[in-house]
Amino acid sequence: MLRFLTAGESHGKGLVTIIDNFPAGVKIDEDFINEKLKIRQSGYGRGARQKIETDKIEFLSGVRGGFTTGSPISFFIKNKDYDNWRDRMDAYKPVPEESKIHTPRPGHADFAGSIKFGLDDIRNVLERSSARETASRVAVGAICQIFLKNFGIEFASAVLSIGGVGIDKSRGSELNSDPLAGYSASVIDLFDPSIRRNIENSELRMPYSYLEEKTKAYIDKMKAEGDTVGGLITAQVKGVPVGLGSFTQWDEKLDAHISMSVMSIQAIKSVEIGAGVKSAYLKGSECHDSIYCGNSKNGAATGFFRKTDNAGGIEGGMSNGEIISVTCAMKPIPTLMKPYLDTVDLNTCEPKKAFLERSDVCAVPAASIVVESALAFSICYFFLKKFGGDGLAEIKRNYEGYLKK
Ligand SMILES: Cc1cc2nc3c(=O)[nH]c(=O)nc-3n(C[C@H](O)[C@H](O)[C@H](O)COP(=O)(O)O)c2cc1C
Numbered sequence: 468m469l470r471f472l473t474a475g476e477s478h479g480k481g482l483v484t485i486i487d488n489f490p491a492g493v494k495i496d497e498d499f500i501n502e503k504l505k506i507r508q509s510g511y512g513r514g515a516r517q518k519i520e521t522d523k524i525e526f527l528s529g530v531r532g533g534f535t536t537g538s539p540i541s542f543f544i545k546n547k548d549y550d551n552w553r554d555r556m557d558a559y560k561p562v563p564e565e566s567k568i569h570t571p572r573p574g575h576a577d578f579a580g581s582i583k584f585g586l587d588d589i590r591n592v593l594e595r596s597s598a599r600e601t602a603s604r605v606a607v608g609a610i611c612q613i614f615l616k617n618f619g620i621e622f623a624s625a626v627l628s629i630g631g632v633g634i635d636k637s638r639g640s641e642l643n644s645d646p647l648a649g650y651s652a653s654v655i656d657l658f659d660p661s662i663r664r665n666i667e668n669s670e671l672r673m674p675y676s677y678l679e680e681k682t683k684a685y686i687d688k689m690k691a692e693g694d695t696v697g698g699l700i701t702a703q704v705k706g707v708p709v710g711l712g713s714f715t716q717w718d719e720k721l722d723a724h725i726s727m728s729v730m731s732i733q734a735i736k737s738v739e740i741g742a743g744v745k746s747a748y749l750k751g752s753e754c755h756d757s758i759y760c761g762n763s764k765n766g767a768a769t770g771f772f773r774k775t776d777n778a779g780g781i782e783g784g785m786s787n788g789e790i791i792s793v794t795c796a797m798k799p800i801p802t803l804m805k806p807y808l809d810t811v812d813l814n815t816c817e818p819k820k821a822f823l824e825r826s827d828v829c830a831v832p833a834a835s836i837v838v839e840s841a842l843a844f845s846i847c848y849f850f851l852k853k854f855g856g857d858g859l860a861e862i863k864r865n866y867e868g869y870l871k872k
Contacts, residue, residue: 469848471607477597478552481545484603486610489529490851491537492859493614500524500609503836504544507605510832511670512629512686512696514825519548524606537857540610544602555590562588572821573808574801581813589813598733598830601837608840611847617859618866619767620706620846623657624839626672626831627794630689630696632682633673656765656790657703672832690828693805697734697797698831702839704780704791704846708767708870711786711849720784721791721849728841729795732834737796741779749777756789765790786849793842797834802826 468488475482504522522544529540549556555566567588571577580592612622627633655674656662662674671682689696712721726738737744746754756773763772766780769788780791806820827833854865 469844469851471603471844473600473603475544475546475600475603476556476594477546477599478548478556478594479546480549480556481543482600482603483527484542484544484607486529486540486607488851489535489537489540489610490614490856490858490862491535493535493617495526495530495533495535495610496613497524499613500606503605503609503612503840504602506672506836507602507833509670510672510830511683512690512827512829512831513833514827516548516825519551520546522602542606544606546599556594562590566590568593568822569812569814570810570819570822571813572801573810574798578813587814596733598834598837601732601834604732604837604844605840608837608843611840611843614859615843615847615850617863618706618708618850620704620850621658622702622704622839622843623663623666624672624700624702624835624842625655625657625662625666625674626835627655627674627699627701629671629682629698629829629831630685630799632685633678633699655701657701658705658765658790670832672835686829690804693803694807695800695803695827696829696831697736697799698829699794699796700831700835700838701792701794702729702835702842703793704842705765706767707780707786707788707791707846707850708853708866709769709786709788710869711846711853712781712784714783714785721786721845722779722781722784724848725781725791725793725842725845728845729793729838732837732841734797734800734830734834735795735838736798739779739794740781741792742777743779743794746777763789791842791846793838795838797831800827800830804828 471484471486473482473484501523508517508520508522525543527541527543529536529538568590571589576592576596577589580596581589665674665676666672669679671679673679713719722740729735729738754777756775756778759772761772762768766789773789776789780786780789802824804823808821810819810821812819854862856862856865
C-alpha cells in the first residue's frame with residue numbers, strides 16, 4: 468500500500484517526507500518536481516515568505532543513479548527562513564515567557580490544538596498546522612505524476628474564481644448571480660492546449676485571461692483593506708484506465724479517497740467530483756452520462772465513451788475511463804492584516820484582537836497545485852493497488868495484460 472508521512476514546522480529547519488511502497492525502476496525527473504514546488508510558491512497575492520524560500524527537493528534515500536530503488540523514498544525541503552527563527556525554534560533553548568502566544572486566531576488550528584495538546588504556547592500548534600507542509604505534498608504528488616506518466620496519465624489544475632470573481636465551471640463563462648442557470652456539464656477542458664497556455668502564463672492560474680485584471684484588482688482591494696480571499700479550484704486527470712477503486716467497500720472507493728486527500732489540504736472546505744453540488748439540481752435524464760461504443764477523445768482508450776462527464780470520471784467508486792474532475796472551495800486565509808477578528812487570551816479570558824502575522828492575502832493559485840498533487844497521490848495509490856508490483860517493468864506487464872482482456 469502506497470503511503471507517505473510528513474514532518475516539519477513552518478519555521479523549523481525544513482520538511483522531511485517518507486514515501487513507502489513506491490516501485491523500483493522509475494526515472495526521477497528532479498526538474499519536474501522542483502517546477503511544481505515553484506508553482507506552489509508563486510501566484511498573485513502571496514506574502515513575503517515566498518521571497519525568502521526557493522524550495523528544492525533533496526533526496527535522502529530510495530533514489531540511486533536517477534532511478535527509484537524500491538526502498539522507502541525520503542527527502543528534505545529546506546526552510547531558508549529558519550535562519551531568521553533559529554533562536555525561537557531551537558530544540559533546546561527555553562522559550563521566553565513574553566514570546567509565547569495565548570490568543571488563538573479564528574479559522575486556524577490554534578484554539579483546538581493548544582487545548583487538545585495542553586500547550587501554553589500556540590506557536591507549537593501553528594508551526595505544524597501551517598500550510599508550509601503542502602510543499603511536501605506537492606513533491607509527493609509530483610513523484611506520483613512521474614510514475615503515472617509511464618502509463619499516459621496526465622494531470623492539470625486551475626483556479627476558477629477568487630472571492631466570487633471568475634468563471635462558472637459548468638459553462639466556462641463569467642460567474643453571474645444564478646450560477647446554476649443553463650448547467651449541462653463540466654465543460655472546461657484543462658488539457659486544451661490554449662487553456663493550458665493561459666493557465667501557465669497566468670499569475671492566478673486562471674484558464675481565461677480576460678478575467679485576470681478584474682481578479683487582481685479584487686485581490687489588491689482586499690490587501691488594501693487588510694483582508695483576505697479564498698476561491699474555487701479545479702483539477703483533472705486524463706488517461707486513467709477503467710476500474711481504479713472499488714464498489715465493494717466504503718473505504719475502497721476512489722471518490723472517497725480523493726475527497727480525503729483534497730479535503731485534508733489546509734483551508735479546503737468542499738470537494739466535488741464532476742457536477743458535484745449541481746447534480747442536486749438536475750433531472751436524472753440530464754445528469755447521467757450515456758454510454759457509447761468507440762474511443763473517448765477525453766479519457767482512456769477503453770472502446771467506450773461518454774458525450775458528457777457529469778460523473779467526473781467516477782461511477783460506483785471506480786474510474787470509468789473519462790476525465791476525472793475535482794472542484795473544491797478554499798476559504799479565505801484566516802490570518803488578517805488588520806484586527807477584524809475577536810478572540811480571547813486563553814489564560815486570562817481577557818477579550819483580544821486576533822494577532823497579525825506575515826501572511827498571504829490569497830493563496831488560491833498555490834493551493835491549486837496542491838490539489839493537483841493530492842489527486843495524483845490518490846490515483847497513484849489505486850493504480851498500484853490494481854497493477855501493483857515491485858518494479859516498473861512488472862507493473863507495465865500487469866497493466867498491459869489487463870488492457871488486453
Ligand atoms: C497554499 C496555502 C497557503 C496558505 N497560506 C496561509 C497564510 O499565509 N496564512 C494563513 O493564515 N493561512 C494560510 N493558509 C491556510 C491555513 O493553513 C489553514 O486555513 C489553517 O491551517 C486551518 O486549517 P483549515 O482551514 O483546514 O481548518 C494557506 C493554505 C494553503 C493551502
